[in-house]
Amino acid sequence: MVGTLPVSPLAPKAGFPKLPVIAGVTFASLAAGVKYLDRDDVMLARIAPGSSIAGVFTQSATRAAPVLWCQACLSQAPQADQGFAILVNSGNANAFTGQRGLEDCETIAAAVADVLDIPSQHVFMASTGVIGEPLPASRITDVLSALVAGLTSQGAAGAAAAIMTTDTFPKGAGTQVQIGERSVSIAGFAKGSGMIAPDMATMLGYVFTDAKVSARVLQTILADVTQRTFNAITVDSDTSTSDTVMLVATGQAQMPVIDDHESVEARTLSRALESVMLDLAHQIVRDGEGATKFVEVTVLGAESDASARVVAKAIGNSPLVKTAIAGEDPNWGRIVMAIGKAGEPADRDRIGIWFGDILVAENGWVSPGYSENDGAAYMQKPELQITVDLGIGPGQATIWTCDLTHQYITINADYRS
Amino acid sequence: MVGTLPVSPLAPKAGFPKLPVIAGVTFASLAAGVKYLDRDDVMLARIAPGSSIAGVFTQSATRAAPVLWCQACLSQAPQADQGFAILVNSGNANAFTGQRGLEDCETIAAAVADVLDIPSQHVFMASTGVIGEPLPASRITDVLSALVAGLTSQGAAGAAAAIMTTDTFPKGAGTQVQIGERSVSIAGFAKGSGMIAPDMATMLGYVFTDAKVSARVLQTILADVTQRTFNAITVDSDTSTSDTVMLVATGQAQMPVIDDHESVEARTLSRALESVMLDLAHQIVRDGEGATKFVEVTVLGAESDASARVVAKAIGNSPLVKTAIAGEDPNWGRIVMAIGKAGEPADRDRIGIWFGDILVAENGWVSPGYSENDGAAYMQKPELQITVDLGIGPGQATIWTCDLTHQYITINADYRS
Numbered sequence: 001m002v003g004t005l006p007v008s009p010l011a012p013k014a015g016f017p018k019l020p021v022i023a024g025v026t027f028a029s030l031a032a033g034v035k036y037l038d039r040d041d042v043m044l045a046r047i048a049p050g051s052s053i054a055g056v057f058t059q060s061a062t063r064a065a066p067v068l069w070c071q072a073c074l075s076q077a078p079q080a081d082q083g084f085a086i087l088v089n090s091g092n093a094n095a096f097t098g099q100r101g102l103e104d105c106e107t108i109a110a111a112v113a114d115v116l117d118i119p120s121q122h123v124f125m126a127s128t129g130v131i132g133e134p135l136p137a138s139r140i141t142d143v144l145s146a147l148v149a150g151l152t153s154q155g156a157a158g159a160a161a162a163i164m165t166t167d168t169f170p171k172g173a174g175t176q177v178q179i180g181e182r183s184v185s186i187a188g189f190a191k192g193s194g195m196i197a198p199d200m201a202t203m204l205g206y207v208f209t210d211a212k213v214s215a216r217v218l219q220t221i222l223a224d225v226t227q228r229t230f231n232a233i234t235v236d237s238d239t240s241t242s243d244t245v246m247l248v249a250t251g252q253a254q255m256p257v258i259d260d261h262e263s264v265e266a267r268t269l270s271r272a273l274e275s276v277m278l279d280l281a282h283q284i285v286r287d288g289e290g291a292t293k294f295v296e297v298t299v300l301g302a303e304s305d306a307s308a309r310v311v312a313k314a315i316g317n318s319p320l321v322k323t324a325i326a327g328e329d330p331n332w333g334r335i336v337m338a339i340g341k342a343g344e345p346a347d348r349d350r351i352g353i354w355f356g357d358i359l360v361a362e363n364g365w366v367s368p369g370y371s372e373n374d375g376a377a378y379m380q381k382p383e384l385q386i387t388v389d390l391g392i393g394p395g396q397a398t399i400w401t402c403d404l405t406h407q408y409i410t411i412n413a414d415y416r417s
Numbered sequence: 418m419v420g421t422l423p424v425s426p427l428a429p430k431a432g433f434p435k436l437p438v439i440a441g442v443t444f445a446s447l448a449a450g451v452k453y454l455d456r457d458d459v460m461l462a463r464i465a466p467g468s469s470i471a472g473v474f475t476q477s478a479t480r481a482a483p484v485l486w487c488q489a490c491l492s493q494a495p496q497a498d499q500g501f502a503i504l505v506n507s508g509n510a511n512a513f514t515g516q517r518g519l520e521d522c523e524t525i526a527a528a529v530a531d532v533l534d535i536p537s538q539h540v541f542m543a544s545t546g547v548i549g550e551p552l553p554a555s556r557i558t559d560v561l562s563a564l565v566a567g568l569t570s571q572g573a574a575g576a577a578a579a580i581m582t583t584d585t586f587p588k589g590a591g592t593q594v595q596i597g598e599r600s601v602s603i604a605g606f607a608k609g610s611g612m613i614a615p616d617m618a619t620m621l622g623y624v625f626t627d628a629k630v631s632a633r634v635l636q637t638i639l640a641d642v643t644q645r646t647f648n649a650i651t652v653d654s655d656t657s658t659s660d661t662v663m664l665v666a667t668g669q670a671q672m673p674v675i676d677d678h679e680s681v682e683a684r685t686l687s688r689a690l691e692s693v694m695l696d697l698a699h700q701i702v703r704d705g706e707g708a709t710k711f712v713e714v715t716v717l718g719a720e721s722d723a724s725a726r727v728v729a730k731a732i733g734n735s736p737l738v739k740t741a742i743a744g745e746d747p748n749w750g751r752i753v754m755a756i757g758k759a760g761e762p763a764d765r766d767r768i769g770i771w772f773g774d775i776l777v778a779e780n781g782w783v784s785p786g787y788s789e790n791d792g793a794a795y796m797q798k799p800e801l802q803i804t805v806d807l808g809i810g811p812g813q814a815t816i817w818t819c820d821l822t823h824q825y826i827t828i829n830a831d832y833r834s
Contacts, residue, residue, distance in 0.1 A: 062757030131750025327830030333548025413744030
């Protein structure tokens with residue numbers, strides 16, 4: 001199945017972007033044969049001494065072994081002189097693999113630590129693919145020397161491709177931002193296409209910067225920005241056992257360390273990170289399994305931001321809303337249904353609904369000026385904006401989703417993920 | 418779309434059952450042309466004086482006008498000497514139709530009250546079909562005299578057919594039960610196929626008995642039994658704006674009135690009602706849009722019954738679990754994922770999973786005795802049982818769902834419901 005899927009019609013037209021090089025990070029990728037044949041399925045990132053690292057992970061009760069491993073490593077003061085490594089494989093999630101799963105993590109971490117001469121608790125890992133099958137760890141350890149030999153500062157594109165599963169295109173984003181007197185670079189990549197309703201982070205995302213940031217501030221920024229980016233997308237309402245986002249700051253930009261998350265410098269960096277992480281999150285929705293429409297759902301006038309978020313997700317996860325969008329049917333009644341089922345405060349007679357700039361419904365009924373032809377024409381666009389005003393408070397939230405099509409069924413009734 | 422769908426492969430082989438006649442209730446149905454042509458789309462039930470009536474309704478924040486109407490009527494002492502009526506139309510939900518929607522309810526209720534010589538607050542209503550379009554009330558009032566002329570105690574099958582929308586078969590169930598020295602009859606029918614994740618009741622269900630029961634006890638029994646029947650099914654996780662279940666007791670069986678919901682007689686009646694309502698609820702799942710598999714999900718060993726129910730619904734609503742079932746793929750990893758995302762207490766290393774009698778996973782990993790061939794063979798059955806033991810407490814719950822297929826997409830990307 002994998003590799004035979006056509007590229008999503010919503011993929012960025014320009015292809016994989018040219019990412020800025022991040023001083024202090026090198027990447028390598030190659031084919032270890034974990035499951036897939038004839039494609040790269042393992043990537044290694046080497047992170048120079050002096051770097052900070054932060055991570056957010058799935059809140060699933062059945063989280064995968066590498067997630068538990070990473071959380072344990074992060075809890076042990078993750079700012080070190082010796083540097084770090086990140087190793088990711090596709091084809092096998094090493095999830096629900098019992099004690100054996102954790103042993104495989106330990107084996108791989110020890111091997112990476114040995115070849116890079118760093119502590120094994122400085123080796124972060126992720127695995128993505130089928131759940132419940134043992135990870136063939138030796139296939140990964142067998143290629144470690146070759147991986148290390150291939151490490152290059154230009155390797156992010158190859159790394160982004162190596163971690164794909166049902167993804168139809170690799171996802172990258174980067175930017176540069178002026179902080180004080182110094183220009184700082186950010187580069188990141190991510191994967192994800194199905195089982196996307198992140199609870200803390202999305203499938204896999206890795207973001208690197210040469211900014212100089214304390215580990216504590218880095219973690220605060222990552223948790224905050226994730227809420228508005230990776231945690232604000234949904235493809236199919238199913239939350240992965242492996243969701244992981246990690247943020248690395250190598251500190252190789254010549255600048256004072258950012259050690260206060262409320263400082264001007266921290267806010268500037270946070271905004272730049274948000275633009276990169278939102279770009280990556282959007283690319284995951286654009287590569288949602290079977291997606292033909294990219295949909296932004298904004299809820300205004302809710303009792304609170306949290307309430308707006310619940311309503312927005314109820315709309316974005318509704319199979320009936322998503323199939324109507326797939327059918328280019330301006331079926332706003334299904335949006336009314338989704339608002340109603342969300343379980344949040346709403347007053348039917350104050351609800352307003354817009355498709356783009358088109359006022360569809362107001363005061364509890366269809367708007368007098370609304371024409372079904374206008375609605376139908378709007379729904380033919382590949383990128384849609386649905387706005388709901390609940391009219392009862394100041395709360396608001398925006399989430400992003402895609403439509404639900406035959407191709408989603410085809411992918412998931414056949415592919416063993 | 419409607420009427421052109423093939424009958425669900427999971428439909429009862431015997432067709433619509435022969436329902437017992439309920440003394441005190443007559444039915445009529447005919448074609449009013451509300452929306453569909455060439456099929457019955459309105460049904461009337463006339464309920465004799467001395468009857469009790471009870472109802473449970475959607476908890477949607479955007480519930481339809483007839484739901485609000487029924488709730489108002491029920492709040493006004495629904496046990497009366499004058500009798501009741503129930504009028505239901507398909508083709509239009511009269512939902513999100515503002516003040517006009519309630520006025521249309523009042524118009525129809527007044528017309529029914531006039532022709533049957535009962536108070537208009539004794540006329541219960543429901544509408545099912547497209548959301549947001551005004552109900553053409555006059556098409557219904559125009560046929561009232563013809564409806565009344567056609568009332569017959571044998572009319573339940575016709576009534577069950579008249580309230581269908583995307584249903585592919587009419588749904589009925591009945592039974593007889595000995596209470597004390599008297600045999601009591603129960604007959605019911607329901608409709609529903611998509612937008613099925615009832616929050617208080619399902620799309621539409623009507624159950625009739627000749628038992629003699631006080632209105633208070635009738636409401637208590639209905640609310641209780643609904644929890645384990647109509648509220649324990651899901652087709653697509655989308656909750657309707659119109660969900661309604663009503664229970665009528667005509668009291669025409671010669672017996673002492675049941676006025677204590679903890680009495681032996683109340684419990685006997687409750688069990689018989691549960692068998693009928695569960696049968697109807699199962700028929701709705703069997704007619705789930707695009708369904709090819711009928712799936713029972715039982716969760717044991719949860720912290721509480723409520724927690725077990727949340728986990729069971731997370732499994733039963735997961736698009737990835739449902740597409741795996743459609744593909745006859747014994748992909749138990751997706752069940753692990755759904756358990757994990759449910760947000761309820763679970764310990765990965767105590768989880769057990771069964772397909773039917775086949776132990777698939779235990780102690781946080783695949784069971785040593787499990788064979789993928791056995792799992793694959795089991796998944797080919799049209800009726801499946803998935804059992805999960807969380808292993809941490811006494812809580813348990815069972816819910817029923819169906820698979821997610823191409824036909825669901827076809828129905829909902831094209832049909833304006």
